[in-house]
Amino acid sequence: MKNMRTTPFTSIQELLANKIPADLIEYLPLRWEKIGDVLLIKLPSDLLRFREIISEIYTQVLHCKTVLLDKGNIMGVYREPNVEWIYGSKEIETVHVENGIRYKLDPQKIMFSSGNMDERIRMGLISNKKETIVDLFAGIGYFTLPLAVYSKPKKIYACEINKIAYDYLCQNIVLNDVTENVEPCFGDNREIAPENVADRVLLGYLRGTFEFLPTALNCLKNNIGMIHYHEVCPTKVLPDQPLQKIRDAAKEYDRTIKLLSYRPVKSYAPGITHAVLDVEIIKP
Ligand SMILES: C[S@@+](CC[C@H](N)C(=O)[O-])C[C@H]1O[C@@H](n2cnc3c(N)ncnc32)[C@H](O)[C@@H]1O
Numbered sequence: 001m002k003n004m005r006t007t008p009f010t011s012i013q014e015l016l017a018n019k020i021p022a023d024l025i026e027y028l029p030l031r032w033e034k035i036g037d038v039l040l041i042k043l044p045s046d047l048l049r050f051r052e053i054i055s056e057i058y059t060q061v062l063h064c065k066t067v068l069l070d071k072g073n074i075m076g077v078y079r080e081p082n083v084e085w086i087y088g089s090k091e092i093e094t095v096h097v098e099n100g101i102r103y104k105l106d107p108q109k110i111m112f113s114s115g116n117m118d119e120r121i122r123m124g125l126i127s128n129k130k131e132t133i134v135d136l137f138a139g140i141g142y143f144t145l146p147l148a149v150y151s152k153p154k155k156i157y158a159c160e161i162n163k164i165a166y167d168y169l170c171q172n173i174v175l176n177d178v179t180e181n182v183e184p185c186f187g188d189n190r191e192i193a194p195e196n197v198a199d200r201v202l203l204g205y206l207r208g209t210f211e212f213l214p215t216a217l218n219c220l221k222n223n224i225g226m227i228h229y230h231e232v233c234p235t236k237v238l239p240d241q242p243l244q245k246i247r248d249a250a251k252e253y254d255r256t257i258k259l260l261s262y263r264p265v266k267s268y269a270p271g272i273t274h275a276v277l278d279v280e281i282i283k284p
Pocket of ligand 1: 077078079111112113116120136137138139140142143159160161162165187188189190204205
């Protein structure tokens with residue numbers, strides 16, 4: 001007899017076996033996002049009419065309180081999720097714990113990309129007690145919180161333009177007990193980011209990131225220091241294409257650059273990578 005390992009997905013398949021047509025079982029989502037106790041799933045159109053029973057079984061097996069239908073891309077400047085409530089509690093706010101950090105959020109209003117987990121963990125260990133950091137795109141504290149908790153820098157200025165994300169950022173600073181070294185800053189970073197203070201600047205954003213390079217350079221003390229530059233681009237042009245944009249921006253400040261490392265954060269689409277470049281801005 002075949003030795004079938006029981007996984008959450010095989011349990012879901014078994015529990016749904018007599019509840020949806022047999023020929024649809026193979027279309028059940030094998031992957032999902034679990035943010036705190038909220039589940040995000042994608043359902044093909046044929047399964048939509050069974051959304052209630054499917055959600056009931058997924059919540060039972062995966063110990064969730066709410067199911068959101070994931071309808072596709074994260075949208076707009078504010079990076080809002082495109083999701084719809086389909087099952088369970090309508091109290092959607094939850095606390096997601098990752099790497100010992102508590103992120104409070106409403107997954108219906110705020111994104112949380114599980115694909116960026118390794119980068120959030122890496123950022124936690126990148127700094128030290130002597131540094132001042134500006135996080136230009138702080139969101140609810142994706143990078144700011146692990147940095148503050150594990151690297152304990154002197155100060156992090158965390159900028160966020162979306163009021164909902166900013167309010168969660170403020171709550172998460174308290175929740176993770178880092179009020180002493182994190183200062184949340186509400187507004188467009190191009191207007192509110194502190195200048196000439198930072199040893200390190202984070203640009204964790206994927207829409208025209210290069211347009212924010214002057215802001216990042218102005219944040220750095222004497223326009224010298226480290227930047228962590230995120231971009232989505234064809235894998236084959238990495239790291240040269242984004243690096244050239246940084247070189248051009250630095251030149252405007254009479255600075256040159258040194259690439260310390262670059263790495264893929266996640267695959268965005270076939271042949272397209274979300275990458276992060278760690279670049280030192282130096283005096284020529
Ligand atoms: C969602 S985060 C990026 C994801 C994050 N790096 C991660 O690990 O999941 C980007 C944030 O930047 C914010 N944002 C976009 N433009 C901004 C601006 N000009 N100034 C400040 N914040 C901005 C968005 O509202 C959003 O919350």
